Amino acid sequence: MVNEKTPVRSRLKQKTPTSYKLLDKVGILSLGCPRNLVDSQIILSRLHLHNAEIVDIQDAQIAIINTCSFIKEATQESIDRIMDLIELKKEGKLKKIIVAGCLASRYKQQLVSSLPEVDAFIGVQDLTSQICTQISLTPAHYSYVKICEGCRNNCSYCVIPKIKPKFVSRPIESILEEILILDRKCVKELILIGQDISQYGLDLYKKPTLEELLRKIVKQLNCISWLRFLYLQPRFLTKTLIKFIADEPRICKYIDLPFQHINDQLLKRMNRKITRQKIINLLKYIRKVIPGVAIRTTFIVGFPGETEKQFNELLDFIKVARFERLGVFIYSREEDTPAYSFKNQISAKIKNERFDKIMQAQQSISEKTCKQSIGEIKEVIIDEKCADSPDTFLGRSSHDAPEVDGCVYVKAKGIKIGEIIKVKIVDSLEYDLVGEEI
Numbered sequence: 001m002v003n004e005k006t007p008v009r010s011r012l013k014q015k016t017p018t019s020y021k022l023l024d025k026v027g028i029l030s031l032g033c034p035r036n037l038v039d040s041q042i043i044l045s046r047l048h049l050h051n052a053e054i055v056d057i058q059d060a061q062i063a064i065i066n067t068c069s070f071i072k073e074a075t076q077e078s079i080d081r082i083m084d085l086i087e088l089k090k091e092g093k094l095k096k097i098i099v100a101g102c103l104a105s106r107y108k109q110q111l112v113s114s115l116p117e118v119d120a121f122i123g124v125q126d127l128t129s130q131i132c133t134q135i136s137l138t139p140a141h142y143s144y145v146k147i148c149e150g151c152r153n154n155c156s157y158c159v160i161p162k163i164k165p166k167f168v169s170r171p172i173e174s175i176l177e178e179i180l181i182l183d184r185k186c187v188k189e190l191i192l193i194g195q196d197i198s199q200y201g202l203d204l205y206k207k208p209t210l211e212e213l214l215r216k217i218v219k220q221l222n223c224i225s226w227l228r229f230l231y232l233q234p235r236f237l238t239k240t241l242i243k244f245i246a247d248e249p250r251i252c253k254y255i256d257l258p259f260q261h262i263n264d265q266l267l268k269r270m271n272r273k274i275t276r277q278k279i280i281n282l283l284k285y286i287r288k289v290i291p292g293v294a295i296r297t298t299f300i301v302g303f304p305g306e307t308e309k310q311f312n313e314l315l316d317f318i319k320v321a322r323f324e325r326l327g328v329f330i331y332s333r334e335e336d337t338p339a340y341s342f343k344n345q346i347s348a349k350i351k352n353e354r355f356d357k358i359m360q361a362q363q364s365i366s367e368k369t370c371k372q373s374i375g376e377i378k379e380v381i382i383d384e385k386c387a388d389s390p391d392t393f394l395g396r397s398s399h400d401a402p403e404v405d406g407c408v409y410v411k412a413k414g415i416k417i418g419e420i421i422k423v424k425i426v427d428s429l430e431y432d433l434v435g436e437e438i
Helices: 034-048 070-091 102-106 106-112 172-184 210-220 239-246 264-269 278-289 307-321 348-371
Strands: 002-003 027-030 060-067 096-101 120-122 142-146 189-194 224-232 254-256 294-301 326-330 377-384 393-398 408-411 420-428 433-437
Touching: 027 070, 034 060, 034 096, 034 142, 034 189, 060 070, 060 102, 070 096, 070 102, 096 102, 102 106, 106 120, 142 172, 172 210, 172 278, 210 224, 210 239, 224 254, 239 278, 239 393, 278 294, 294 348, 307 348, 326 348, 348 420, 377 408, 377 433, 408 420
Parallel strands: 002 027, 027 060, 060 096, 096 120, 142 189, 189 224, 254 294, 294 326, 408 433
Antiparallel strands: 377 393, 377 420, 393 408, 420 433
């Protein structure tokens, strides 16, 4: 079982995985985001219920690859990994290959004709109602729980509406049942995920119900110490939810808000349905209500028609806003999106130059932010032990999500993976901190 992560409803072609011999060993390669990871866990759990033997992908006879095709780079990675599996099949090391997920949903017809070595293609399935606690692809101390699938925003650059189902929320009772099981297993960090969890419940309960869900979750928590959620759309983040985040000690003071740009013209062309001033007002309110909050955001550079002036407006805004965590995507021209046919597409050279400028600016911001942490006492969850240093561990503060943010190098003895300990920060790097156990 391998999870590969990238920066960032069709039927089977032939037969279902559960119709294979139960003695066959099954492994999965999960590409893309944590939402895909949850789907991979559910797929393996279903197979486990049918007595399949679940093994690491390198030991498998049947290989399932759960693909991503959100942007061109993800699509290419998915294809490359499929080709790697095909080579293993030709060498006799694999019996069957099953391609699942976004790539199979988006390009099934092309894949069926061009990859005859693949035994089955399974598109994106509705897995939102599934409870997944049997097979885990994450460390034992943290877990992802998907609370909704799909997105209602229809951003002009985004292919998700073409490859995902309509927006579907998972019933509150199902979510609470899974979380209770995880809490009894003494998971320390719980991460709620979805393409847009800020609209959770709109389809089921006729209104956004995220705050109600969170209140019910925290009431039943015992072992779980940190509650984090990804991702919130800025225009749906309410003041009452912000105040609840501020007041609830188990909720990490970490808010992930993808803004994508700051120029009003581009925000409109992106169909973000928010303005520069509303973004600024929202940031001011969050920082006022939640002192010490870590705000993570993402931006897109090189969107069609982005002028040098508009890009500089974005760059200047980033320097002033000083986000604690920031990611940048180079605009990917995706078929079947409105922006694909927009005029004034930006050259790859200019897009890369703009990407570099923002990353350089953010590196400087991050370095200064990290230095300001020296001398502070932070709670840190321990993720793993450093292989080359017996008394050094890798951990994260509550301001850092797994895989996407920085880490804390901790000097300590006699601690266990998954513990949350107090650490004094003694040094800093560009994106990471160095500390000692207290």
